[in-house]
Amino acid sequence: MPELQRLRADHAPALLTFERENRAFFAASIPDRGDAYFTDFTARHEALLTEQAAGTCHFHLLVAEDGEVLGRFNLVDAANGTADLGFRLAEKATGRGLATSAVRRIFHLCEATYALTTLRAAATVTNTASRAVLTRTGFVATGEEVVLNGKRGVGYVRELRGRNLGPESPHRA
Structure with missing residues (x-):
């Protein structure tokens, strides 16, 4: 099981x-990161670690037993008990429930480690896979108009405190 x-x-x-490896796959449903992302990757990675150390963001990777990264699950703009969740999963890892399981694990970290009570998320209208993960994990569409790099999107919210967080929840009755 990936960690x-x-x-x-x-x-x-x-x-x-x-x-x-997944750039073209991602670009089909979410805005492309652009060439500069790859050119400046080392500096960007270091900047993420700095943000994480400051506590404003919490970045996670879904890692296979062999060390291969299968997904990213990020909590950004963490403040006053809220954060924005963003995630992406490798093409070869889709369709196995890995994103749903990882999002549920993120919920536990939010409550136990990061003192977060509310998560926001957004996905483009055409990104049906991410929208399905959000719905399966208890996010509710907010009705707000969201634009993600020029593409129409849907905003979501998920309250965490005192909720049944799913099968992995230590809080299950």
């Missing part, structure tokens, strides 16, 4: 491979 790991400096090579 959800907090982003570390030594993840950089595997993370860059993940982003390169």
